[in-house]
Amino acid sequence: MRTLFTNRSVRPYLLLVVITLVLWALDRGQGRFFTTGTAYSVLQQFATVGPIALGLGLSMIIREFDLSVGGMLSLSGCVAVLSGADYPALGVALAVLCGLAWGLFQGGVMVWLRLGSIGVTLGGLLTLGGLAYVVTGNLSISYPRMDVAMAVNHPVLGVLSLRSLVALAAFLAAAFFMARTRVGRDVYATGSDRRAAMVAGVRTSVIVPAIFACSGMLAALAGALLSYSLAAASGVALTDALVPATASAIIGGVSLTGGKGTPIGIVGGVLVLGLLNAGLNAIGTPPAVQDVVTGGVLFIVAVADAVDLDPRLFAMRRTWVELFYRPREPSPAE
Amino acid sequence: MTDQGLAVAWREAWRLPLPTSRRGRVLVGIRVAALLVLLGIVATTPGFFTAVSLFSLLNTTSFIGCVAVGMTFITLSGNIMSFALSVTLSTSGMVFISALPLGLPAALVAAFAFGAALTGFQGAVIGYFRANPIIVSMAALALITGGATLITQGQGIYPQGDAAAALKGRVFGVPMPLAAFILTVVVAQAVLSFTRFGRQLYMVGSNWRAALAAGLDPARVVLGAYVAAGLCAALAGIMMAARYSSGDLELGLGYDYSAISAVLVGGTAISGGEGSAIRTLIGAFIIAVCQVLLLLHGFSPQIQYLAIGLIVLFVIMLQTLADSD
Numbered sequence: 212m213r214t215l216f217t218n219r220s221v222r223p224y225l226l227l228v229v230i231t232l233v234l235w236a237l238d239r240g241q242g243r244f245f246t247t248g249t250a251y252s253v254l255q256q257f258a259t260v261g262p263i264a265l266g267l268g269l270s271m272i273i274r275e276f277d278l279s280v281g282g283m284l285s286l287s288g289c290v291a292v293l294s295g296a297d298y299p300a301l302g303v304a305l306a307v308l309c310g311l312a313w314g315l316f317q318g319g320v321m322v323w324l325r326l327g328s329i330g331v332t333l334g335g336l337l338t339l340g341g342l343a344y345v346v347t348g349n350l351s352i353s354y355p356r357m358d359v360a361m362a363v364n365h366p367v368l369g370v371l372s373l374r375s376l377v378a379l380a381a382f383l384a385a386a387f388f389m390a391r392t393r394v395g396r397d398v399y400a401t402g403s404d405r406r407a408a409m410v411a412g413v414r415t416s417v418i419v420p421a422i423f424a425c426s427g428m429l430a431a432l433a434g435a436l437l438s439y440s441l442a443a444a445s446g447v448a449l450t451d452a453l454v455p456a457t458a459s460a461i462i463g464g465v466s467l468t469g470g471k472g473t474p475i476g477i478v479g480g481v482l483v484l485g486l487l488n489a490g491l492n493a494i495g496t497p498p499a500v501q502d503v504v505t506g507g508v509l510f511i512v513a514v515a516d517a518v519d520l521d522p523r524l525f526a527m528r529r530t531w532v533e534l535f536y537r538p539r540e541p542s543p544a545e
Numbered sequence: 546m547t548d549q550g551l552a553v554a555w556r557e558a559w560r561l562p563l564p565t566s567r568r569g570r571v572l573v574g575i576r577v578a579a580l581l582v583l584l585g586i587v588a589t590t591p592g593f594f595t596a597v598s599l600f601s602l603l604n605t606t607s608f609i610g611c612v613a614v615g616m617t618f619i620t621l622s623g624n625i626m627s628f629a630l631s632v633t634l635s636t637s638g639m640v641f642i643s644a645l646p647l648g649l650p651a652a653l654v655a656a657f658a659f660g661a662a663l664t665g666f667q668g669a670v671i672g673y674f675r676a677n678p679i680i681v682s683m684a685a686l687a688l689i690t691g692g693a694t695l696i697t698q699g700q701g702i703y704p705q706g707d708a709a710a711a712l713k714g715r716v717f718g719v720p721m722p723l724a725a726f727i728l729t730v731v732v733a734q735a736v737l738s739f740t741r742f743g744r745q746l747y748m749v750g751s752n753w754r755a756a757l758a759a760g761l762d763p764a765r766v767v768l769g770a771y772v773a774a775g776l777c778a779a780l781a782g783i784m785m786a787a788r789y790s791s792g793d794l795e796l797g798l799g800y801d802y803s804a805i806s807a808v809l810v811g812g813t814a815i816s817g818g819e820g821s822a823i824r825t826l827i828g829a830f831i832i833a834v835c836q837v838l839l840l841l842h843g844f845s846p847q848i849q850y851l852a853i854g855l856i857v858l859f860v861i862m863l864q865t866l867a868d869s870d
Contacts, residue, residue: 276679324862329625329679330815334858337802341851349847446847454628454683467677499699502691510684517674 219464219471223479226462230483234490241494249493250370256485258374260455261478262381262433266426268460268477269385273402273422274469275328279317280430281453282339283310285446287431288438289347292354299359299439306435307428313339314427318420328423344446351445360442374436381429385474398422403470458509459484466516483508572863576812580831587834590841600720606833607722608781610826612800613807614726614733615777617825621737622770623750623817624671624678626805629685630778633663634797636693637779638786642702645709652709653783660779661772663689668771672764693794701793704786712787722784729777733822742769751818806857807832814864832856 238244263280270277287306295302317335321328354360363373371379389395400408401418409415438444463480465472487508488501514520587593612630619627641656667685671678716724737743749756749763756763778797786792811828813820832853839849 320862326861326864327816330809330861330864331858333626333802333805333809333815334854334861336854337806337857338851338854341847341849341854344847344850347847349845446850454687457680457683458687461680467680497695499691499694502687502694504691506684506687506689506691509680509687513676513680513684514670514674517670517676519673519675523674 219466220473220476220479223463223476223483226483227479227486230486230490234486234494238494243493243495244490246493247369249489251366251372252489252492253482253485254370254375255364255372256488257478257481258372258378259433259437260452260459260484261375261378261481262429263452263456264459264463264477264481265382265385265474266429267456268463268465268472268474269398269422270328270426271402271460271465271467272389272469272472273398273419274405274467275321275419275422276332276467277317277423277426278329278332278453279313279335279339280426280456281451282336282343283313283427283430284434284437284452285444286339286343286346287434288444289343289352289446291435292352292438292444293346295359295435295439296355299356302439303432303435306431310427310429310431311424312427314424315420317427318423321423322416322419340446347444347446349446351443354439354442354444356439357442359439363436363440374440377432377436381432382474382478385425389474394418399470454509455484455505458505458512461512461516462508468516468518575863583831583834586838590838592841593837602833602837603723604720605836606829607720607726608785608797609800609803609807610726610829611729611777611781611784612797613804613825613829614729614822615774615781616801616804616808617733617813617820617822618746618770618773618777619678620805620808620813620815621746621750621817621820622767623753624767624770625815625817626801626808627664627667627678627682627685627771627774628801629664629667629682629689630774630804631797631800632686632689632693632794633660633775633778634782634785634800635792635794636660636663636689636782638782638796639693639697639702639792641783641786642704642709642792645704649709649711656783657776657779660775660782662775664771664775664778665768668768668774669764671771672767675764690794697793701791703791709787709790712784722788725780725784729780730822730826733773733777736773737822742766746770747818749818803832806853809857810860812860815861 234244263284267277267280287309290309291302291306293302294305313335317328317331320326321331366372367376389398397408397413397418400411400413401415405415459480460472460477461467461480462483463472463478464476465480484505487504491501491504492498593599612634615630616626619625637656637660640659641652644652644655647655663685667678667681670676671681712721714721719727737746745756745761745766746769748759748761749766753763756766781800782792782796785796789796807829808820808825809815809828810831811820811824811826813824813828835852835856836849839852840846844852
């Protein structure tokens with residue numbers, strides 16, 4: 212039982228139960244919260260944020276951080292909308308190809324020049340954002356195929372949609388690879404100790420570009436499908452995805468110190484955030500409250516995962532004890 | 546200040562004489578060549594030195610520059626960047642506008658204190674608990690955005706009376722924002738070069754454990770860096786709020802990315818411990834000059850975004866030359 216509660220990937224699901232109970236209590240039996248509408252909206256959010264959080268989470272598992280996902284999300288949306296009018300699948304394929312190429316480029320540069328990921332992907336974020344403006348000519352472009360827009364969001368079994376099914380498939384594939392294959396083990400080894408992994412024969416110079424390629428492709432997939440479902444794309448609209456994606460991955464048990472976290476945990480993290488947003492929305496709180504709650508949860512997890520938290524708490528406890536339970540000092544006379 | 550201390554500070558600020566390693570010299574060569582090319586293009590561009598283009602250049606650079614100097618402290622301390630300086634800027638501007646009825650000095654104090662408190666809290670968490678700076682700043686971004694929207698109901702704040710008029714004027718013929726920016730750079734560089742805090746900041750940024758072993762309190766230094774960043778962001782917020790006579794969350798939108806771009810283009814190392822406020826000033830001006838050049842040569846704004854992204858990417862790839870040995 213104890214191992215269940217300390218397992219990082221179980222943590223988001225426990226949180227999910229708590230949030231469900233709290234929202235149900237806040238709803239006070241008015242039936243606004245337990246609806247298929249809420250479930251559908253949680254899963255639609257899962258479809259958008261999920262793949263990005265997965266890519267970001269994978270990059271965090273190898274102890275890197277892919278800031279460029281926001282830029283890739285907008286660029287891929289623009290690419291898909293511009294090229295997918297006749298053949299929607301072609302648009303998605305081209306977008307994913309962009310993600311693959313850019314991810315390989317970023318990862319390759321990091322390995323080749325031995326650079327940190329934050330700097331490279333920051334440059335990537337700015338470059339991709341610029342590219343998105345260039346391909347759209349700084350305009351918001353609309354997607355002429357309303358049938359495709361309807362199709363990707365059409366409810367399947369009441370709560371799912373094509374978009375959320377694609378995201379779910381991506382997570383299942385990632386979970387299988389990470390848990391059951393040698394590649395997965397190598398990825399964890401790369402993240403927990405890069406040098407030791409290298410010495411043990413893991414080809415880290417292949418793993419790093421591969422993970423960034425995955426991250427790029429996942430962000431591109433999410434961006435393409437999101438733009439189809441909105442029937443529009445622009446350079447500006449989609450850059451706000453970084454914070455929810457990071458929050459989801461972190462809540463899902465991924466650690467920036469590398470080597471920790473699972474795709475299944477990230478699913479939990481995305482669902483926690485999605486449930487908070489959709490649930491609060493359903494019971495009628497203003498959207499700004501969701502920002503506060505997201506920020507609060509992210510902050511708590513950041514502090515809980517902090518490197519020096521334990522020593523500082525220990526020092527505080529000791530100060531406290533010394534203040535109030537000071538042992539009697541022996542008098543000089545003795 | 547001893548002569549030796551001055552000499553060290555001078556070398557730190559300008560990185561003279563030339564680095565001893567070959568790769569370091571190559572890096573300096575590339576930087577100088579890039580600057581010469583840029584100057585060549587400037588000299589051959591008709592209309593660059595007209596008053597209108599220079600004025601627009603200086604104005605846009607001043608606001609971003611103040612935030613960038615603040616970001617320099619965070620980058621130098623080894624904490625990469627903050628995503629929350631732009632919202633600190635906007636909310637400090639809002640505090641300034643709403644405190645104006647109490648008089649200009651009170652409003653200034655309130656805005657500076659507010660900005661310093663916002664980032665100081667993050668700095669305390671990052672310094673004392675060693676929480677991840679990226680995550681903490683993202684949490685702060687969401688919390689501040691949400692909190693400010695709840696308090697203001699999403700409305701802008703507009704000043705009553707004309708107490709802020711003094712901030713719209715000129716100082717010795719220099720527009721107020723530019724004067725504030727130059728003053729910020731001078732003060733920041735003085736703090737970095739000539740104070741104990743500044744020297745400690747470089748040490749903490751280049752090696753936390755070594756700083757700890759040397760008997761410093763790295764957590765307090767990080768806290769100081771964040772407070773300094775908050776003060777810079779608040780100054781930019783005050784200037785913008787005074788200039789546009791309003792305070793809302795849109796004021797500093799996207800400034801985090803512009804600021805870190807200026808810091809990196811100036812040559813401050815993203816890994817921390819190396820750089821200066823003067824470099825950030827140069828970086829901010831290089832970006833502004835590039836923007837004006839692209840505009841004068843008839844390129845659209847979207848090409849400007851792309852060009853800045855590519856410049857940042859290129860500069861970061863260059864840094865490896867200096868870091869590797």
